[in-house]
Each structure stands twice: as structure tokens, then as C-alpha cells.
Amino acid sequence: MSEQSIRHILSLSGGKDSAALAVFMKDKVADIEYVFCDTDKELDETYEYLKKLEVYLGKKITYLRNEERGFDELLQARRGFLPSPQVRWCTQYLKIKPFEKYIGDSVCYNYIGIRADENRKGYISSKQNIIPKYPFIEAGIRKADVVQILEDSGLGLPSYYEWRSRSGCYFCFFQQRIEWVGLYENHRELYDKAMNYERVDPDTGERYTWGSGESLAELMEPERIEEIKKEHERQLEIQKKRAKPNLTLAQVFDEPSDDEDGCLICHL
Ligand code: SF4
Known part of the structure; x- marks a missing residue:
């Protein structure tokens, strides 16, 4: 060839x-x-x-x-x-x-x-x-x-990227909770659509949700959103403390971040 x-x-x-x-x-x-x-x-x-x-x-x-x-x-x-x-x-x-x-x-x-x-x-x-x-x-x-x-x-x-760390479907299950909050605040109609995909099987009681352990209806409760935001802030603070001082902006971008997991064909 x-x-x-x-x-x-x-x-x-x-x-x-x-x-x-x-x-x-x-x-x-x-x-x-x-x-x-x-x-x-x-x-x-x-x-x-x-x-x-x-x-x-x-x-x-x-x-x-x-x-x-x-x-x-x-x-x-x-x-x-x-x-x-x-x-x-x-x-x-x-x-x-x-x-x-x-x-x-x-x-x-x-x-x-x-x-x-x-x-x-x-x-x-x-x-x-x-x-x-x-x-x-x-x-x-x-x-x-x-x-x-x-x-x-x-x-x-x-x-x-202002509120989400990866590309892909609006309902992608690789999203972190803070990104679901981002979807809720930036695209309420898409959040509702994502929520409509979730359901409970009436026969078995099994829950079909995007995330494990929590439905989108539960996640959008104001107290829960506050909690997720606080937790996210806390994680950012921890990351900041761990970061080496006097980094240039280029070096900050070079630091490992959490946007590298997820679907290998969807999120590049
Ligand atoms: S893994 Fe890819 S195709 Fe599946 S929901 Fe996420 S972005 Fe969409």
C-alpha cells in the first residue's frame, strides 16, 4: 500500500x-x-x-x-x-x-x-x-x-469549560456532581431532559439513575446544591494548598487535573 x-x-x-x-x-x-x-x-x-x-x-x-x-x-x-x-x-x-x-x-x-x-x-x-x-x-x-x-x-x-471539564453528551455519566450543578444552572432544560431519562422500575424497585446513589431530582434540591458547591470549594482549597508556590500560569495548566478521566473517544 x-x-x-x-x-x-x-x-x-x-x-x-x-x-x-x-x-x-x-x-x-x-x-x-x-x-x-x-x-x-x-x-x-x-x-x-x-x-x-x-x-x-x-x-x-x-x-x-x-x-x-x-x-x-x-x-x-x-x-x-x-x-x-x-x-x-x-x-x-x-x-x-x-x-x-x-x-x-x-x-x-x-x-x-x-x-x-x-x-x-x-x-x-x-x-x-x-x-x-x-x-x-x-x-x-x-x-x-x-x-x-x-x-x-x-x-x-x-x-x-467555564462550568464543565469535558466534552460529550449533556447527560454524560462521567460528569462530576459539580458539573451536574453546572448543567442545572446553565441549561436547565437539558437538566430536566436528563432527569426524565431516570426512572424506577415499578416491578423490581430498581433505580435507573445517571449517577450512583443519587437521582437528579435529589441532586437539584437547593440544600444539596449548596452542599455540592461547598464540597467543591473545599476540594479546590486542598488542591491550592498542595500546589507548589510561585507557579507560572503555564505551569498551573501543566499540573495534573481531573479532566483526564472519562470516555476515551468522547472526551479528548
Ligand atoms: S460516554 Fe460518550 S457517548 Fe456516552 S454519554 Fe458520555 S459523552 Fe455520550
């Missing part, structure tokens, strides 16, 4: 790392294709950011969807059994399958936005024709560099 016939595909998640990678790779590889696996359950801010990115890149982003069944149909087929970190059928059906279908049997380099300061590999297809590439690891690009790349491009960070 000649190098010329290999496709070059950069998967965007709507998050900062893959967006910065698209900026970084612009003009480095001719005929690069940009794809975004759209669950139809993303935040408006994500779609807006992708539009800005499209203008910057001067190239269309291809939106990939599971054309047979969307999230709601898939959920119905599972009798309301919500996806979770342990049973992540949403990623499988709404992200991986549409991506692999789009690639088909063609050989491609799949550019992935994992940074040099991360210890993970991201989504690796089991299909032999999809070859992962990690340009940020090769170039030693770290978190502070990603922020810098986006600042320099004029794109900045997606606006949801």
Missing part, C-alpha cells in the same frame, strides 16, 4: 485537545479529513465551537451518526437501562460504530489528541486498517501547550 492511498482522519470530540490537534495539524498533512461523531445529545456550545473550528480550518467537518438508531431508540431497546462507565453502549453504538463504518476497509491514519503529559492511549480500533497516530506525544505537547495553541489560533477554549 502506497503512502498516497492512505487516508488521514482526525477525530474531533468537541473538546480542547482534539481541537488543538486540528489546529496543530493544519497544513501539515494534505487531504486530512475531520470527523465528529455526533450523538445528537451534545451541548449547543459544542456545535458552535465546531462551526468556528471549521471556519478556522477552511475545511468541512464530517458529522457521523448512527443512522439506524439514535440514543433514544437504543435506550428503548435496552428497556431504559442507562449507559454507565461499566456498560458504555452509547460509545459503542454512537461513536465507534459510525466511525468504523465511515472508514470502511480503507487504510487510514487516525490522528488522536492524547497529550505528552497523559498516560493513556485513547480509542484504539480493533480494526487493523485503522492505524492510530499521536502527534502531540511525538511533539511533546502538554496541557499548557494545548491551551496556548488554541489561544494563538483565536479560537480559545470551548465556552462550556
